[in-house]
Amino acid sequence: MKHTSEQLAWLIRRHGVEMTHLSGGSHLGAILSVADIVATLYTDVLRYDPKNPKWEGRDRFILSKGHAGASIYAALAESGFFDVEELKTHYQNGSRLSGHVSHHLPGVDFSTGSLGHGLSAAAGIAYALKKDGREERSFVVLGDGECNEGSVWEAALFANHFRLNNLCAIVDHNHMQSLDFNENTLEIEDFASKWKAFGWNVIEINGNDHQELKEAFGKVGVLPEIEPHKPTVIIANTVKGYGIPFMQNDILWHYRFPHDGWEYDCAVTELHKIKPAGVEDPYTPNGIENPVLPTEKDDIYNDHTFSYTWNTSYPEKMRRVDAKIGTTEKVHNV
Amino acid sequence: MRDTFVRTLVELAKEDKNIELVTGDLGFGVLKPFWEQCPDQFTNAGIAEQNMTGVAAGMALTGKNVFTYSIGNFPTLRCIEQIRNDCAYHNANVKVVCIGGGFVYGSLGMSHQATEDLAILRALPNVVVLAPADLVEAEECTKALAKYQGTAYLRLGRGGEKRIHDHIDNFQIGKAIKVHDGERVAIFSTGAIFEEVSTTEQKLKEKGITPAVYTFPTVKPIDKDVILECSKKFDLITTCEEHNFIGGFGSAVAEVMAENTARAKLLRIGLHDEYSIRVGNQKYLREQYGLDGESIAKQILEKL
Numbered sequence: 163m164k165h166t167s168e169q170l171a172w173l174i175r176r177h178g179v180e181m182t183h184l185s186g187g188s189h190l191g192a193i194l195s196v197a198d199i200v201a202t203l204y205t206d207v208l209r210y211d212p213k214n215p216k217w218e219g220r221d222r223f224i225l226s227k228g229h230a231g232a233s234i235y236a237a238l239a240e241s242g243f244f245d246v247e248e249l250k251t252h253y254q255n256g257s258r259l260s261g262h263v264s265h266h267l268p269g270v271d272f273s274t275g276s277l278g279h280g281l282s283a284a285a286g287i288a289y290a291l292k293k294d295g296r297e298e299r300s301f302v303v304l305g306d307g308e309c310n311e312g313s314v315w316e317a318a319l320f321a322n323h324f325r326l327n328n329l330c331a332i333v334d335h336n337h338m339q340s341l342d343f344n345e346n347t348l349e350i351e352d353f354a355s356k357w358k359a360f361g362w363n364v365i366e367i368n369g370n371d372h373q374e375l376k377e378a379f380g381k382v383g384v385l386p387e388i389e390p391h392k393p394t395v396i397i398a399n400t401v402k403g404y405g406i407p408f409m410q411n412d413i414l415w416h417y418r419f420p421h422d423g424w425e426y427d428c429a430v431t432e433l434h435k436i437k438p439a440g441v442e443d444p445y446t447p448n449g450i451e452n453p454v455l456p457t458e459k460d461d462i463y464n465d466h467t468f469s470y471t472w473n474t475s476y477p478e479k480m481r482r483v484d485a486k487i488g489t490t491e492k493v494h495n496v
Numbered sequence: 497m498r499d500t501f502v503r504t505l506v507e508l509a510k511e512d513k514n515i516e517l518v519t520g521d522l523g524f525g526v527l528k529p530f531w532e533q534c535p536d537q538f539t540n541a542g543i544a545e546q547n548m549t550g551v552a553a554g555m556a557l558t559g560k561n562v563f564t565y566s567i568g569n570f571p572t573l574r575c576i577e578q579i580r581n582d583c584a585y586h587n588a589n590v591k592v593v594c595i596g597g598g599f600v601y602g603s604l605g606m607s608h609q610a611t612e613d614l615a616i617l618r619a620l621p622n623v624v625v626l627a628p629a630d631l632v633e634a635e636e637c638t639k640a641l642a643k644y645q646g647t648a649y650l651r652l653g654r655g656g657e658k659r660i661h662d663h664i665d666n667f668q669i670g671k672a673i674k675v676h677d678g679e680r681v682a683i684f685s686t687g688a689i690f691e692e693v694s695t696t697e698q699k700l701k702e703k704g705i706t707p708a709v710y711t712f713p714t715v716k717p718i719d720k721d722v723i724l725e726c727s728k729k730f731d732l733i734t735t736c737e738e739h740n741f742i743g744g745f746g747s748a749v750a751e752v753m754a755e756n757t758a759r760a761k762l763l764r765i766g767l768h769d770e771y772s773i774r775v776g777n778q779k780y781l782r783e784q785y786g787l788d789g790e791s792i793a794k795q796i797l798e799k800l
Contacts (some may be wrong), residue, residue, distance in 0.1 A: 222558075265586060271557065272554075272557070272582075272586070273581065273585060273586065274581075275581070276577055276581055278546070279550055279577075279578060279581060279582055281550075282546065282547045282549075282550025282551050282553075282554065282578070282582070283550045283551070283553050283554040283557075283582055284554060285547070285550075285551050285554060286550060286551035286552060286553060286554020286555040286556075286557075286558070287554040287555070287557065287558045288554075289539075289551060289554070289555060290554065290555040290558035290559060290560050291558060293536070293560075294559070300554075312546070313544075313546040313547055313550065313578075316542075316544035316546055316547035317547045317550065317551070319542065319544065319547075320541060320542065320544065320547050320551060323542070324539075
């Protein structure tokens with residue numbers, strides 16, 4: 163049951179919708195933005211053995227943005243680490259699947275949930291592997307909001323200083339964080355230049371494009387030969403909520419789960435429009451026949467950042483960009 | 497004490513190539529023997545304790561036995577969440593070493609005084625907490641930690657501590673050490689403040705009291721057996737620590753006594769829930785805050 167990266171990414175999205183729907187869990191927007199990165203890692207990049215999760219020769223992987231834990235759980239289940247059925251227990255009493263990533267589960271090397279921890283741990287792993295002349299590599303996925311944390315930049319200094327060319331960080335740069343855009347929180351651009359200045363190889367791509375992801379991971383294998391001393395960061399520009407248009411670029415879906423009715427029905431229907439061939443929907447195999455549709459009074463396609471509804475009071479002094487509804491375009495106004 | 501620690505760790509590291517020492521850019525003139533003799537097992541992680549501790553967790557989970565090293569509150573409070581989430585929760589083999597428990601860096605001021613560390617580290621599940629009293633205990637603690645698999649905290653003095661024990665038979669994490677027996681009063685001491693206890697004893701002897709004396713190099717897990725035995729046998733148990741009297745060693749003893757039938761009363765010597773605002777060396781500050789040998793004796797006599 164080996165999946166292509168596109169198939170696995172779709173399954174992560176489908177499981178993500180179901181798991182948050184069933185549990186009332188948060189962070190679906192982040193699960194959807196990171197799905198393509200996680201899928202590509204599990205289908206095309208990481209070396210692992212689902213029958214022997216602690217295999218010494220495995221590549222190490224940390225999801226530092228632990229709030230997108232459902233993406234990892236789905237990837238692990240679909241890659242044979244545990245039964246797909248268990249995904250339904252997410253958030254439930256007695257489950258192994260906590261909202262944030264837990265290592266009490268086969269295939270997870272490191273628990274996260276507090277931001278700014280994963281890059282240091284991944285650097286420590288890479289450092290120890292290098293000291294012992296081992297071939298395994300260390301991968302870590304960070305959030306862009308997470309890069310507000312000072313410890314990320316401590317780790318960035320360390321990884322360069324100790325020439326950790328067996329370390330690859332991927333930033334899920336969906337341009338949004340808890341209350342608004344990155345740029346209206348703590349201005350983070352020019353993001354790539356920051357990593358370059360810290361001594362890293364930087365690859366910037368569309369992180370929802372599987373071809374670009376595969377090429378980038380291909381370069382990660384080659385770059386250390388060209389510049390043998392550098393760790394590599396892939397800045398994966400993604401769209402929060404990617405794959406379900408009414409969730410895209412809308413901070414509401416950092417928190418909200420798809421409720422019964424039009425939210426769940428339309429989410430599933432949207433996913434079925436982009437379902438790749440050869441993959442089965444384990445929950446609604448034929449989609450939803452008569453989906454409930456949103457009415458005029460339903461809150462859909464509204465920008466829930468500073469410019470609309472709940473956040474109109476977001477203080478002017480925080481703003482560095484204006485966004486256009488329905489696009490990913492942003493205008494720097496200061 | 498720090499030189500004893502480094503000397504002992506050098507010997508252990510020569511034997512065990514998985515032992516790693518990671519410093520947060522401190523140890524000038526102290527760590528030199530280690531980096532000269534074990535250069536491949538030494539890392540300076542820079543002035544970045546959060547990363548140092550996260551890196552240590554990653555290294556430990558990849559097979560290393562890592563000692564992180566810094567002074568005062570930097571290896572602990574500055575990165576307490578990395579100790580909790582990355583080390584302790586994963587049972588990572590990381591030993592956090594603090595030089596300067598208590599008032600060691602006296603005149604340097606409040607920032608450098610580690611006076612809540614025992615309480616905070618003791619509250620974390622999966623963390624063993626050690627505070628040796630003298631050079632002999634420091635050596636034994638270091639050896640025991642090198643063997644111990646898991647997360648631990650080692651709180652050391654700095655330098656100039658005496659050798660009080662001749663030797664220790666069968667040192668074990670979690671076991672108190674009886675220095676000598678006595679009557680009416682049992683003095684329990686953890687960490688370098690033990691050097692004050694000989695003055696206390698002298699003062700008590702002048703009043704005709706010979707106290708029993710125990711050191712507790714392990715604050716967690718606490719030696720319940722010794723506490724229970726003494727709380728039946730003596731009129732008064734006195735705990736001594738260079739630390740806030742809330743949450744630390746005295747509290748650990750109080751917890752055991754409160755949950756069991758104790759004949760003895762309890763006197764906790766420590767800082768009375770305050771920061772040190774005075775300027776002076778360790779000895780001066782101990783006197784100012786009632787932690788010197790004479791003050792301890794006075795408080796014991798008042799309580800008896």
